[in-house]
Amino acid sequence: MQTADRIAGIGSAIFNEMEILKRKVEERGVTVINLGVGTPDRPPAPHIIQAMHRALDNPNNYRYPLEGMPELYRALTDWYKRRFGVVLDSASEVLVLMGSQDGLAHLAMAYINPGDIALVPDPGYPIYACGIKLAGGEVYPLPLLAKNDFLPDFDAIPEGIARRAKLIWLNYPNNPVAANANREFFEKAAAFGKKYGILVCHDVAYSELAYDGFKPVSFLEAPGAREVGIEFYSLSKTYNMAGCRIGFAVGNSAVLEALGRVKSNIDYGVFRVVQEAGIAALEGPQDCVEENARVYQRRRDVLVDGLAGLGWQMPKPRASMFVWAPLPPGYVSSWEFCLELLAKAGVIVIPGVAFGESGEGYVRIAMVQEEEVLVEAVRRIGESFSFGSS
Numbered sequence: 001m002q003t004a005d006r007i008a009g010i011g012s013a014i015f016n017e018m019e020i021l022k023r024k025v026e027e028r029g030v031t032v033i034n035l036g037v038g039t040p041d042r043p044p045a046p047h048i049i050q051a052m053h054r055a056l057d058n059p060n061n062y063r064y065p066l067e068g069m070p071e072l073y074r075a076l077t078d079w080y081k082r083r084f085g086v087v088l089d090s091a092s093e094v095l096v097l098m099g100s101q102d103g104l105a106h107l108a109m110a111y112i113n114p115g116d117i118a119l120v121p122d123p124g125y126p127i128y129a130c131g132i133k134l135a136g137g138e139v140y141p142l143p144l145l146a147k148n149d150f151l152p153d154f155d156a157i158p159e160g161i162a163r164r165a166k167l168i169w170l171n172y173p174n175n176p177v178a179a180n181a182n183r184e185f186f187e188k189a190a191a192f193g194k195k196y197g198i199l200v201c202h203d204v205a206y207s208e209l210a211y212d213g214f215k216p217v218s219f220l221e222a223p224g225a226r227e228v229g230i231e232f233y234s235l236s237k238t239y240n241m242a243g244c245r246i247g248f249a250v251g252n253s254a255v256l257e258a259l260g261r262v263k264s265n266i267d268y269g270v271f272r273v274v275q276e277a278g279i280a281a282l283e284g285p286q287d288c289v290e291e292n293a294r295v296y297q298r299r300r301d302v303l304v305d306g307l308a309g310l311g312w313q314m315p316k317p318r319a320s321m322f323v324w325a326p327l328p329p330g331y332v333s334s335w336e337f338c339l340e341l342l343a344k345a346g347v348i349v350i351p352g353v354a355f356g357e358s359g360e361g362y363v364r365i366a367m368v369q370e371e372e373v374l375v376e377a378v379r380r381i382g383e384s385f386s387f388g389s390s
């Protein structure tokens with residue numbers, strides 16, 4: 001049986017290889033510390049879990065949910081207004097998703113014809129390019145480089161490419177590079193979208209995982225953003241709801257209608273129990289969000305300061321769940337360094353090149369273990385590597 005051509009270019013060879021190696025290391029009796037996959041390790045706040053308990057007992061919650069509950073739309077629009085000062089029309093400018101990934105993956109089905117070009121950050125969160133390829137489109141990579149503060153350089157995009165491109169993906173705070181964008185950048189992005197008739201799609205999954213008092217902004221805060229684009233928000237990271245996913249697409253109503261049309265043929269909505277959890281999360285006390293960010297901030301400090309003490313320097317992220325670390329002195333291949341780190345120290349991080357060519361020279365470290373475990377990871381790295389003194 002022959003698989004379809006469209007899946008030939010997608011896959012996760014690196015992750016599979018890493019998994020095989022991990023098992024080999026575990027066979028030696030080493031407990032591997034996994035700082036690879038970016039999945040939140042903390043639970044949702046008790047009031048969110050309690051809301052799910054109550055909703056589970058309601059027999060009316062077991063039909064096809066279809067559209068989102070009005071209370072959920074209201075909770076999300078209230079949250080956007082409070083948090084970003086962005087006013088959304090709940091009838092036309094919000095779409096409920098089965099996790100934001102649902103929208104990130106399916107959007108291309110609504111906008112990309114075979115051969116169409118999409119502008120995708122490199123390195124980037126894999127689903128952007130994957131969605132484009134599944135729809136038969138072509139990916140034009142936008143390098144995210146340290147010298148540009150890890151922002152795409154719109155002026156470097158050739159005129160012919162900009163004219164042909166149908167959509168652009170943006171993601172700040174960014175996974176994997178842990179960089180941020182300000183409102184001025186989003187204004188430029190909106191103007192770029194308008195000039196070339198390009199749909200601007202922004203993924204804001206990490207807006208609430210921010211440190212040192214920093215408050216990331218929404219793309220929709222930029223004037224003109226709603227005319228050219230949409231934004232994806234997720235409760236997975238903010239409220240640790242990755243195992244009961246719910247997300248939203250907000251912004252341009254025509255785009256949401258098109259995405260909604262694709263989705264209405266594929267899924268029948270988010271389990272109402274999860275919707276109730278989402279309402280409780282968005283409307284309930286927000287100190288759990290602050291506490292969550294504090295926990296990640298402490299982890300960041302333990303990790304980055306600890307590694308700096310070993311002579312491996314990297315910038316401290318102001319937001320996101322990740323540290324984007326340049327390879328330590330003496331290394332050039334992120335893939336080889338990661339294999340060595342796993343074999344010698346039993347620590348998994350992801351080679352930057354797994355997120356795109358421009359990710360070479362870096363590794364992504366996910367701060368998804370408790371402080372003590374990160375201390376242990378630093379200890380093991382110090383024991384098995386010598387980077388020279390800082």
Ligand SMILES: *Cc1c(COP(=O)(O)O)cnc(C)c1O
Pocket residue numbers: 038098099100101102125171175203205233234235236237242245246247
């Ligand atoms: C984790 C993550 C998401 C969240 O996806 P869900 O489907 O809502 O769980 C979206 N975008 C990025 C960049 C992420 O890292």
